[in-house]
Amino acid sequence: MFTARDRLKLLLGGAAFSVSACGGGSSSPVRPTPPPVVVTPPTPAPVIFVPTEGQLRDKFVNQFQVGGAIQVGQLTAPEGTLLGAQFNSITAEFEMKPDIMGPSEGVYNWVEADALLAFAEDNGLQLRGHALLWHRSTPDWMLTGTPAQVKVKLQTYITEVVTRYRGKIYAWDVVNEVITDDGSLGDAYRRSNWWTASGGNADYIDWAFEAARAADPDCKLYINDYGTEFSGKLGRLLDVVRDLQARDIPLDGIGHQMHINVGTSAQQVFDAVDAVDTEFMGLEQHITELDISVYSDPASCFSDQTGCQSDYGTTIPDTVFTNQAQLYRAIFDGLATRSSVNSVTLWGISDAATWLNEYPVSRTNAPLLWDRDRNAKSALQAILDSSFTP
Numbered sequence: 074m075f076t077a078r079d080r081l082k083l084l085l086g087g088a089a090f091s092v093s094a095c096g097g098g099s100s101s102p103v104r105p106t107p108p109p110v111v112v113t114p115p116t117p118a119p120v121i122f123v124p125t126e127g128q129l130r131d132k133f134v135n136q137f138q139v140g141g142a143i144q145v146g147q148l149t150a151p152e153g154t155l156l157g158a159q160f161n162s163i164t165a166e167f168e169m170k171p172d173i174m175g176p177s178e179g180v181y182n183w184v185e186a187d188a189l190l191a192f193a194e195d196n197g198l199q200l201r202g203h204a205l206l207w208h209r210s211t212p213d214w215m216l217t218g219t220p221a222q223v224k225v226k227l228q229t230y231i232t233e234v235v236t237r238y239r240g241k242i243y244a245w246d247v248v249n250e251v252i253t254d255d256g257s258l259g260d261a262y263r264r265s266n267w268w269t270a271s272g273g274n275a276d277y278i279d280w281a282f283e284a285a286r287a288a289d290p291d292c293k294l295y296i297n298d299y300g301t302e303f304s305g306k307l308g309r310l311l312d313v314v315r316d317l318q319a320r321d322i323p324l325d326g327i328g329h330q331m332h333i334n335v336g337t338s339a340q341q342v343f344d345a346v347d348a349v350d351t352e353f354m355g356l357e358q359h360i361t362e363l364d365i366s367v368y369s370d371p372a373s374c375f376s377d378q379t380g381c382q383s384d385y386g387t388t389i390p391d392t393v394f395t396n397q398a399q400l401y402r403a404i405f406d407g408l409a410t411r412s413s414v415n416s417v418t419l420w421g422i423s424d425a426a427t428w429l430n431e432y433p434v435s436r437t438n439a440p441l442l443w444d445r446d447r448n449a450k451s452a453l454q455a456i457l458d459s460s461f462t463p
């Protein structure tokens with residue numbers, strides 16, 4: 074019996090019901106087919122790649138040491154943990170330069186350097202010395218007086234420092250960034266405070282290497298510079314190396330800083346290394362400060378902070394990270410085939426703590442292998458896993 078109540082339910086419940094249902098017929102009401110319920114599967118959480126303990130240093134253990142730049146204040150931070158877990162060499166980002174270690178004549182500050190050495194020894198890492206001389210980190214006391222007086226002060230400082238860490242620091246950047254960026258000077262030397270203090274010449278470079286060799290004959294002595302991925306700067310560096318070699322000035326290796334960007338080609342890196350191998354067989358080579366900026370800026374951005382690429386903020390395109398990962402993979406794979414390269418150091422550990430967040434302008438950069446949350450990036454996965462497609 075189809076009651077009024079039924080009819081009411083019917084009417085209330087579903088205007089969609091057919092007329093026959095409303096006609097009170099004896100058949101049960103025809104129910105419309107409910108629309109298919111589409112169940113959207115939850116978006117799978119991105120699988121975060123987590124390298125196994127030591128995976129980065131182990132992968133290249135037969136080719137080169139893998140280093141990271143660190144500050145004392147980061148040793149107990151996530152960066153220090155990652156450094157101990159994945160690297161086998163460390164470099165002081167700034168605390169082993171003369172402005173920190175030699176605050177005034179005859180006064181030495183060993184605190185930060187000793188802390189970095191202790192961390193290295195506790196974690197089985199090598200400590201790479203950076204840097205005995207750099208025009209940007211030179212306290213005034215070193216530069217005052219006659220060239221002869223400056224020579225004595227420089228050699229005294231280097232003797233004290235290198236002697237203290239003899240047998241503990243396996244390599245020193247003896248001189249950093251002494252090559253000019255100006256190709257019009259007629260020679261290769263930066264006209265720095267050291268050029269002036271030395272009497273308008275580059276004698277200070279000899280003084281530095283000779284003092285370092287005398288203090289620790291077993292330490293590997295490096296000349297270190299940026300921009301060797303460009304042929305002009307590279308050529309000027311090779312001119313200086315050629316001169317040092319010709320005069321038997323102690324030198325064991327060339328450091329290529331390689332502060333590059335996603336617009337750099339891996340071949341540019343290899344060309345620099347191969348040029349040294351071609352002419353200076355027997356010299357070692359280190360990549361000393363590798364990072365890959367996500368910005369490709371014009372020269373004006375570095376000279377006067379104009380024309381710089383706009384800040385990506387927190388929305389760095391995936392295509393940029395893909396390019397970065399592919400470039401990191403290519404560089405590590407290519408360097409692993411070049412036997413003169415026995416160290417590759419990243420200039421920092423995570424994107425949370427990179428100098429490039431402030432240079433050449435303040436903006437969000439992401440040049441390293443771990444992100445701001447200290448999660449491994451596709452760049453690290455690309456280096457470690459040849460089957461991974463960035």
Ligand code: G3I
Binds near residue numbers: 170249
């Ligand atoms: O940590 C202190 C902080 O406590 C203090 O409040 C602040 C202001 O005084 O200074 C902080 O230390 C600064 C440090 O960076 C950490 O941010 C130093 O002043 C500053 O001089 C130091 O700059 C370093 C710079 O060399 C000069 O030593 C950068 O970190 C470091 O990335 C940079 O590294 C150079 C290489 O040695 C040579 N190649 C180029 C490369 C980049 O410029």
